[in-house]
Each structure stands twice: as structure tokens, then as C-alpha cells.
Amino acid sequence: MDFAQRRVRRFDMSPPRSIDIDQIHIVLERVDPAENMARYYVLSVGPTLFGNSALVREWGRIGSRGRRRSEFFDQAAEARVALDTWLARKTRRGYVARRMRP
Incomplete structure (x- = not known):
């Protein structure tokens, strides 16, 4: 048995079963060709x-x-309240949920 095989055996990379994985992922877009905005x-x-929750925001062109x-957040x-706050801000600014692409 070589080193790589021992390493795979020793470390199980599957997620812990005791943690409830509650994930939310929302993608918004704001497109206006007249203003060259995408x-x-x-x-x-x-x-x-570490067992906390995180709100991750990504944005750009x-x-x-x-x-x-x-x-x-602890x-x-x-984190869900913060997400709802940002979602309300962005929808007021004209962002809409991205349509599923084929």
C-alpha cells in the first residue's frame, strides 16, 4: 500500500451527518440594453x-x-434576515431573478 492509498483511507471527506445544511442561493440580474447595463x-x-452562518454577496458586470x-452570523x-434585507434592496433597484437557461 503506497502513501496516497493510506491517506485516502485515513481521511473521510464526507460532510458531518450531525450538521443541518441549510443553504440558500439566489441569482439576480439587471439588464438594460439602452443604458448598456448588464x-x-x-x-x-x-x-x-466553524458552525456559524455566512451571507456571501457577489456582484459585478x-x-x-x-x-x-x-x-x-452566530x-x-x-443570516436569513440579512439576506432578506439585501434582496429587498436589490429588487427595489430593478434586479430580477435570473431565468433558467436551456
């Missing part, structure tokens, strides 16, 4: 490695890498 905004809530910012409910 933007995206992604809101995600998920668990961190469609086709570009964009920016990313993370906020960490409770998943707090």
Missing part, C-alpha cells in the same frame, strides 16, 4: 466550517469576475 448580484447563505463580500436566522 449586472448580476448573487446572495448565498450557508454554514461555515455579467461576464466579469466581480466582487465578493462575506458577513458572518445564528442562521440572523
Whole structure:
């Protein structure tokens, strides 16, 4: 048995069964060809490695890498409230949920 086989056996990379994985992923777009505007905004809530919850926001021009910012919360409910707040802000600014592409 070589080193790589021992390493695979020793470390099980499956997620822990005791953690309830409650993840939310919302993709928004705002496109206006008259103003040469094509933007995206992604809101995600998920668990961190330390058992907290994180709200991850990503935004930028469609086709570009964009920016990313993370906020960490002790409770998943707090992260969900922050997600709802950002979702309301972005829908007021004209962002809509991205349509599924074939």
C-alpha cells in the first residue's frame, strides 16, 4: 500500500451527518440594453466550517469576475434576515431573478 492509498483511507471527506445544511442561493440580474447595463448580484447563505452562518454577496458586470463580500452570523436566522434585507434592496433597484437557461 503506497502513501496516497493510506491517506485516502485515513481521511473521510464526507460532510458531518450531525450538521443541518441549510443553504440558500439566489441569482439576480439587471439588464438594460439602452443604458448598456448588464449586472448580476448573487446572495448565498450557508454554514461555515466553524458552525456559524455566512451571507456571501457577489456582484459585478455579467461576464466579469466581480466582487465578493462575506458577513458572518452566530445564528442562521440572523443570516436569513440579512439576506432578506439585501434582496429587498436589490429588487427595489430593478434586479430580477435570473431565468433558467436551456
